[in-house]
Structure formats: structure tokens, C-alpha cells
Amino acid sequence: MRILVTRRWPASVERALQQRFEVVLNKDDAPLNPAELARAMDAFDVLAPTVSDRIDAEVIAGGGRCRLIANYGVGFDHIDLGAAKAKGIAVTNTPGVLTDATADLAMTLILMAARRASEGERELRSGQWSGWRPTHLMGSELEGKILGIVGFGRIGQATAARAYHGFGMKIAYFSRTPRDGAEALDAEYCPNLNDLLTKSDVVSLHVAGGTQTANLIDAAALSAMKPGSYLINTARGGVIDHDALAQALETGHLAGAGLDVYPDEPSIPQKLLELENVALLPHLGSATVQAREAMGMRALANIEAFANDEPLPDIVT
Numbered sequence: 001m002r003i004l005v006t007r008r009w010p011a012s013v014e015r016a017l018q019q020r021f022e023v024v025l026n027k028d029d030a031p032l033n034p035a036e037l038a039r040a041m042d043a044f045d046v047l048a049p050t051v052s053d054r055i056d057a058e059v060i061a062g063g064g065r066c067r068l069i070a071n072y073g074v075g076f077d078h079i080d081l082g083a084a085k086a087k088g089i090a091v092t093n094t095p096g097v098l099t100d101a102t103a104d105l106a107m108t109l110i111l112m113a114a115r116r117a118s119e120g121e122r123e124l125r126s127g128q129w130s131g132w133r134p135t136h137l138m139g140s141e142l143e144g145k146i147l148g149i150v151g152f153g154r155i156g157q158a159t160a161a162r163a164y165h166g167f168g169m170k171i172a173y174f175s176r177t178p179r180d181g182a183e184a185l186d187a188e189y190c191p192n193l194n195d196l197l198t199k200s201d202v203v204s205l206h207v208a209g210g211t212q213t214a215n216l217i218d219a220a221a222l223s224a225m226k227p228g229s230y231l232i233n234t235a236r237g238g239v240i241d242h243d244a245l246a247q248a249l250e251t252g253h254l255a256g257a258g259l260d261v262y263p264d265e266p267s268i269p270q271k272l273l274e275l276e277n278v279a280l281l282p283h284l285g286s287a288t289v290q291a292r293e294a295m296g297m298r299a300l301a302n303i304e305a306f307a308n309d310e311p312l313p314d315i316v317t
Helices: 011-020 034-043 081-086 099-114 117-125 154-167 193-199 219-224 242-250 289-307
Strands: 002-005 022-025 046-048 068-070 090-092 146-150 170-174 202-205 229-233 254-259 278-280
Touching: 002 011, 002 034, 011 022, 011 289, 034 046, 046 289, 068 289, 081 090, 090 289, 099 117, 099 154, 099 202, 099 229, 099 254, 099 278, 099 289, 117 278, 146 154, 146 193, 154 170, 170 193, 193 219, 219 242, 242 254
Parallel strands: 002 022, 002 046, 046 068, 068 090, 146 170, 146 202, 202 229, 229 254, 254 278
Antiparallel strands: none
8 A cells, every 4th residue: 555645744653654554755845736746646545645735626636546635634624525525535634632732832822922922032133122121012911811712622622721720811712512621611601703702802713724714703803802802823824814913913903913824824924924913933733742743643543444444533534
């Protein structure tokens, strides 16, 4: 069974794959173009892509050999699930193993935004810091503030737990239905998104990407947010209208934002790059040794199950 790994994985995982299967690695670690991905569908039994690979209907139509897309990551909005299903191709992901890493990063961005940490580092590195003074880069403390979680799944709940237990924040959340685990955090359920936005001092996004959540946080949603609040996104870039966000930050309606994901990575909206009150990270949500290795081993478990004609542990479709 031949497997194409589209980007480099941790060495320990690559070795484990190579011990079991015929594996082709992308030694340059550069993104494959659509034509290359389409050809891979006809040359490999398993395609193992990442979020940086757009596996659309044209790519999937490229060949008839591939029967498993073993995605390296939990999100799968970059894969056309309908096209895969129509062609009899199974799709798996790697849920659960990156929860703590992503929740840690969400908390990092909350602190960076509230304490204006990225502004301070830029000022210091540029040689502009003139020394301590009482009114310099004053931010906001978190204790007693309301953290609004949009999407109360594994990562949303883990972020809420860190904020509640570690920083004394109050928790509110928006999801389709009330969720188990909310009681342990004294979390208030908000069935309406605007209700959550209007009461929260910090809003952290933890929803899946795709058409259902595209521009979920648009100009109207941003206007509904409490003046002087903060917006954090470790979910998917397409969840936010970034032009509207830039305007809300520029006018001061929002005190700040912290972003780890963007709609057209690695391109970053220029307006955001020009603003001081936004912390920008290069998609580091799962970037710990532990999480990235666990993601690879989870993908390997799905590939092994496929090879043995067993039920796939993490089947998406």
C-alpha cells in the first residue's frame, strides 16, 4: 500500500509509517499544487494531507486509486467531503489529541491581547521603549471578566477551564444546545450568539470551519460586541470578516484581538498587519512536540485500520 504524506511530519511518526508501509515524503516540505495533488490520487492508495492542502472536487477527480484521505489535523473544511463520498473515498481526521495545545494557545492570545504584550515586544525590539512610566501600555486584568466561548466542544471547554480555574474568569458559551461539563465551570448557556457577544469581555472562537460558519463574526456581530472587548480566534480564519474586524479595531470599538488563523494562509490581511492592537501568530495552535506527534500517530492508526480492513477510528465520511 502506497502512501503520500504531503508535508513533513515529526520524524518519529514518519519512521513509524515507513516501518509499516511504502511511504513517499515531500522532502522539500513545500505545498503541493492542485495538479500534483490530483496526480497523487491516481498514484497512491492513501493521501495524508494537512490543512494547507485544498483537496477539492477537481483534485479528487484526478484518479481512481486513492481510497483513503487520512487528514493530519482535526479540521476538514479544506476537503470536499461530498466529492470524496461520491467516489467511495473514506476521510479521517485526528480529534482530541490537540485539545490541550490549542487551548493553551487560546489562553496565550487572550493574555497577549489583554496585556498588550505584542505591542510591548514590538516597541522594545524597535528601540522605541523609553523606560517604565505609570501610563505605559496599560491593559486589562482578567479576573472577574466574562469569557464568551463560541463553540463549546473539546477545545472550547478546555479553554474555559483554564480561564475559570487559572484566572478567575466567568464563563458564558454559545452552542446549538446546552453541553455537558458546563456546570463544573458555572458556565452560562446563551442560545443566541448576540446575547453572548453583548455580555462578554473576551470572545474566543472554537467552531469548525466551512460554509455554515463562514463570516460568523461579521460587521453586525462585531458591532454587537461589548465596547472595549477582545476577540480571539484559534478556530478557522474564515469564521471572521477580517475587513470588518480591522475597522472595529481601528475605531477602538474593540480594545484588541488575538488571531492564530487566517482565511488565505499564509497571506495575512494587510489592514491587520498595520494595526498595533492585534496579536498575530502563524497558526501555532497545535504546535507542540506532544500534539504534533500524537496527531501523526492518530493518522497512522486510521491508516493501519484501513490497511487491515477494520473500522476506521476517526472516520468523517
